[in-house]
Amino acid sequence: MVEEQRHLNHDKWMSIALDLAESAMSRGDFPVGCILVSGDTLVGSGTRSHTRSGDVNELDHAEISTIRDWIARGRPLGDSGDLTLTAYCNLEPCLMCLGAMILNGIRRVVYAYEDVMGGATGLDLSRPLSAAGIRDGNLYIDSHIEIIGGIKREESLALFKRFFLDPANSYWKDSMLYRYTLEA
Numbered sequence: 001m002v003e004e005q006r007h008l009n010h011d012k013w014m015s016i017a018l019d020l021a022e023s024a025m026s027r028g029d030f031p032v033g034c035i036l037v038s039g040d041t042l043v044g045s046g047t048r049s050h051t052r053s054g055d056v057n058e059l060d061h062a063e064i065s066t067i068r069d070w071i072a073r074g075r076p077l078g079d080s081g082d083l084t085l086t087a088y089c090n091l092e093p094c095l096m097c098l099g100a101m102i103l104n105g106i107r108r109v110v111y112a113y114e115d116v117m118g119g120a121t122g123l124d125l126s127r128p129l130s131a132a133g134i135r136d137g138n139l140y141i142d143s144h145i146e147i148i149g150g151i152k153r154e155e156s157l158a159l160f161k162r163f164f165l166d167p168a169n170s171y172w173k174d175s176m177l178y179r180y181t182l183e184a
């Protein structure tokens with residue numbers, strides 16, 4: 001019963017992230033939405049921006065915007081006793097975003113659609129990422145982050161297919177993610 005309730009909550013929160021992704025796409029941006037949840041309280045949200053032709057940068061990812069929103073709100077936490085921060089993203093986070101989440105104390109990441117081109121959730125964080133091989137006090141080894149993928153995957157896949165099939169959108173056209181998505 002607890003696991004079933006947890007899955008229902010994942011569906012609920014991912015639906016909100018997907019709605020945000022839809023709003024990003026309606027502006028002509030890459031359809032990625034992210035929310036941050038503490039207990040049963042939404043404490044941050046964001047979308048991908050700056051992906052339109054002539055205005056592209058690779059810093060304004062939905063996860064980064066969400067963390068910024070949470071910080072701007074004063075880093076609130078939910079009142080349900082569950083202080084574990086969970087990020088819900090309709091696309092698997094990249095290395096930059098996963099690192100930012102870990103450094104900001106987010107201990108659970110739930111995503112919908114796998115990013116075959118740049119997703120970072122499959123990295124082995126149990127070993128040192130640096131050549132020095134130092135284990136004690138390593139931010140990533142000590143993070144104990146939980147990753148859950150595939151929640152509302154089909155809905156997110158459909159959104160990315162719509163984005164890539166629209167000739168007005170040039171972001172990541174002909175990329176590995178583009179080909180993978182259209183073949184799925």
